Amino acid sequence: MRAIGIGETVFDIVFDTSNKPLAAVPGGSAFNAIISIGRSGKKAFFASEVGDDKVGSIIASFLRQNGVDDSGLYVQKDMHSPLSLAFLDESRNAHYQFYKDHYNARTMPIISLSATEDDVVLYGSYFAVNPNIRSSVKAMLQEAVTAHSLLYYDVNFRSAHIAEVDILRPAIEENMMMSTIVKGSDEDFHNIYGTADFRNLYVSRLSKFCPYLICTCGADGAYLLSPNGEWHVASKPITPISTIGAGDSFNAGVVCGLMSDREPLNPEKIARAMQLGNDYAVEVCLSTDNYIAPR
Numbered sequence: 001m002r003a004i005g006i007g008e009t010v011f012d013i014v015f016d017t018s019n020k021p022l023a024a025v026p027g028g029s030a031f032n033a034i035i036s037i038g039r040s041g042k043k044a045f046f047a048s049e050v051g052d053d054k055v056g057s058i059i060a061s062f063l064r065q066n067g068v069d070d071s072g073l074y075v076q077k078d079m080h081s082p083l084s085l086a087f088l089d090e091s092r093n094a095h096y097q098f099y100k101d102h103y104n105a106r107t108m109p110i111i112s113l114s115a116t117e118d119d120v121v122l123y124g125s126y127f128a129v130n131p132n133i134r135s136s137v138k139a140m141l142q143e144a145v146t147a148h149s150l151l152y153y154d155v156n157f158r159s160a161h162i163a164e165v166d167i168l169r170p171a172i173e174e175n176m177m178m179s180t181i182v183k184g185s186d187e188d189f190h191n192i193y194g195t196a197d198f199r200n201l202y203v204s205r206l207s208k209f210c211p212y213l214i215c216t217c218g219a220d221g222a223y224l225l226s227p228n229g230e231w232h233v234a235s236k237p238i239t240p241i242s243t244i245g246a247g248d249s250f251n252a253g254v255v256c257g258l259m260s261d262r263e264p265l266n267p268e269k270i271a272r273a274m275q276l277g278n279d280y281a282v283e284v285c286l287s288t289d290n291y292i293a294p295r
């Protein structure tokens with residue numbers, strides 16, 4: 001049994017409220033999650049691309065150091081690895097500026113996942129719907145579907161892409177149809193559908209695509225909607241140091257919980273895994289790291 005991550009890699013440079021550099025670490029949504037999964041002791045594999053540069057080398061080395069198989073990391077020649085500047089506000093939430101070189105993005109190959117029915121495939125964000133690499137990502141997801149892997153899709157749709165939402169929505173919903181569990185925040189669903197009413201969305205639209213929907217609602221906790229009803233996992237009140245990686249670590253905790261629980265998939269099992277997701281998110285919010293500490 002493995003956790004398979006599919007997503008972008010970036011190098012995060014984090015600035016504090018006085019705009020002074022606070023940390024510089026490898027990142028990316030699925031990347032952050034797979035590092036936490038590797039640190040938890042689970043078998044993990046990551047599929048992505050990096051540039052043929054110093055940052056790409058740092059990212060590959062970081063995966064290996066944290067117990068993640070980096071053989072699915074494709075090195076793009078003549079491409080710079082992406083950089084992200086994350087500026088923390090007074091509430092310790094991050095505001096991003098991205099620097100990405102997409103010159104060769106359309107040539108990203110299809111990376112073999114060697115997926116099996118025991119694997120959990122974690123993917124999401126703009127990487128999963130980016131038109132430049134959509135055909136390659138879709139082929140990798142289809143391999144996992146054919147292998148009967150469990151697909152966990154974090155839509156993670158940021159406001160920076162709202163202008164593209166009508167173009168990207170079909171790919172988002174295609175991903176939902178391939179997945180067993182779809183996770184998003186109330187803000188994500190508002191960005192995609194113009195409403196944060198995730199319950200009505202599930203009943204009227206999203207339940208047609210996937211059986212299980214997780215919606216995270218900040219201080220109000222996380223909700224699981226299923227054909228068998230609704231479950232709620234409360235948030236823990238904390239004063240965060242940084243919220244970077246909080247949602248990613250939640251995903252990691254859910255995946256680790258699912259992998260550790262040998263029961264067949266059911267809502268109670270997912271709800272238990274969500275509690276571990278909350279624990280991972282709290283730990284990351286109380287540090288400057290994007291991932292949990294090594295176990």
